[in-house]
Amino acid sequence: MKEKLNRRDFLKLASLTGASWILASCRPATPSPEQAQPSATPKPTEPQPTPKPIEPTQAPPPAEPVKLIQWDWWVTQGPWFDEEIQLFQEANPGITVERVMQREMDQALPLAFAEGKLPDFYMGGPPLTEQYNTGQWLAYDLSSFVDFPEFKNSFPNPEIDFVEGKNVFDGKCYTAPREARNAWWNQVFINLDLFDKYGITKLPDTDEEFLDAARKVTKDSGGAAYGYANGFATGWMNMLIEWQGARSFIVGGLDHRTHEYVYSKNPHYAGILEMLATLREEGLILPEASSIDDEGMRAMFADGKVAMINGGMWNVNGWKQTHPDFSHYTIIPPLILGDKQEYTYYTGPGQTGEPFYLGSTTRHPNEAWAWYKWLHTLESGIRWVKSGNGLSIFPEANDPKYITDQVWKDYVVWMPKLNRVGPSPEVRNPNTGKLNVAGPEPNFAAITGGVYAGEISVSQLPEVLAELDRQLTENFAIALEDAQKAGVDVKFEDFVFPDWDPLKDYITRPGA
């Protein structure tokens, strides 16, 4: 018969177990400054004091080798980063830059900040307005560097490139623009092999032409190819709708002239949703579209399975990596649903594209600043354009001689014609950024998905869009009232721009 465990042995066993658990949970005595992943339980921390900046614009060789940690999530743009890092390191011996892939910036950055372990350089994260409202600055004050005025004046339009309420707060600047002032980078890509094969000679310009092209490809191919697809699993179903109808309605549904939501008043919102419903009802959408992500859809497009997809200009480099022989494609501007163009894409002053920041707790501010400046030079901008990832804030870098892809050459020609600087309440009154507006339930992206899935019929659209407008209006009113009750100096008129012409640039003046 087995002996029972006596109490003494039980206590010994329990003690051993507990001791090993305690040892296993012990933290290292000296945490590594390169540690990328923060712990799950954040602790409050004191902000690091701003060190005295050096005078020269170039970082002198540091006494000891410095490794800068950079958090980003770029994949197709990654080679550009790698090239810049290599060139920077050659020009700045003693400084190395290490990229760390981080896809959850919104969660990871606040946790890292709470532990005082922000990366030296990062992208994304909580918006600057939120950092300003909470007084918790993840981003480093760039204007604290002695050579910041020289840096600022190197930009083509300092007046709109550095704007209070956008990338400058209380006179301090936290990020600089790097990409061209284009609002949206997403368009419809056309597989010209399929268009040629099925005799489509005219590129679609309206929703009807788009549908006709999709029908031709789907029917004439007998199911071997389909007219349209989107990487729906990526969650970008609204890409076709909101971004491709931008010449016929205002993306976001807000008319800045009256600060009125017009999803139900402008018939083109419903019009493009009807187009989506038609694509689905007639079986013109690739069957796998509903569950394949953006990268999978890109591959199917290059493989000739679908004639038209939505995507960003990052697709170009994506195909260079996965389908280097595939080049017979082009892009088209947003569709026109009415009889003429009424709107454009709108961008605002201040930062553009994906902004970069220095971490406010960086232990190597001067070296990080040198890296930051490097990425915001004309030369880096030229390499950015040459890499096919986008356009530069410096117009000289957007010269067609730097662009090898025909698609990019076309893009450079017509895209600037479709972008305008739109009204900016934050510039007029920075306090407008303190409103916390709740979103509608469901929002326009969800409604798009509902139409696609057949959950919302075309006949229900007027009612659904009217409810959307109602919720948006009500939520804004509540947010405004809450802010005013909290003592914020903001009023409804700060959001109204009656003199705005949607087809022209609008430069908002502070306090005007």
Add this chain to the structure above:
Amino acid sequence: MAVASISPSTGGLVPEAQPRLQKPKLPLWKQIISSRWSYVFIAPWLIGTAVFGWYPMLSSIRYTLYNWTGFGEPTQFVGLRHFIKVATSPIFWRSVGNAVRYTVVLVPIQLSLALILAIILNNPRLRFSAIFRAAFFIPAICSVIVLAVPVRYLVLNLNRAVPQVFVDIGLFNRSLGFLQDSRYALSVITAFGIWQSFGYNLVFFLAALQSVPVELYEAATVDGAGRLAKLWHITIPLIRPVGVLILLLALLGSMRVFESVLALTDGGPFFATEVPMTYIYHYAFRPVRGMGGSINLGFASAAALFYSILLLGLTAGQVIVVRWSRARRRELGLSQ
């Protein structure tokens, strides 16, 4: 001195039962001291539960009264607005309805399947029963996400395999497939749920079956009882208390389904498979998809608390039923 009485049935003397000598009851503090080592050994787990369970739960009650993105401290007090919004949100109640539909279908099928297989596997003469047991239990111990992702692609690939006749009569839409069609999406998730988690209940039923005394079956055989009679009159009554507990755990677990929905459909299409846990998750971490404009942990906390209160009713029912099942086992003379 013992006192005897006359038995009415036999006429014989029956001694009265001796009063049992009772120990004097100790004060509470002495009872605690006498059991101190028990408290010492449960202390680590108690502390862990308090730090990682109770503290976050109680903290989140405060956040329900604020708009908060999770960054910095919450400053925008909104009172009970979030609770009102949750209580009047059609999408929240649709998610509750989806969870109920999921539960109502999954639980009976899963428990029946688990019980039947447990009865089969309980047969000592069944060869390779250990292999079958392991095979059925493996999905239950795997990560739900790890299982759901390949299942998702398997279901996707069925799009083109569906015969055209079903497409022509409108039963199937190739552009939507099974996971983007609200007629089928929840069914796919339910089927996945049945397969993935029935192994747990199988093991519980197996344990319950093995606690039934074999002599009862032997006695029933002697009395000429068949298999169905044994099942109905012996097996089911004796495993009923455990079965009820399993049922209630299955109900609670199903109402909190999350990973499979997230991995297979993310609550789509258009909230057709949205369940309360994904509703809360979307407000807390992924607002862009279909609701809201930005992360709002305050609202997500309110929705979580609201739903917890709803489930509390179910838990209260569980407590009552467990007490009943214990009383029943006492009546049957079985151990607790």
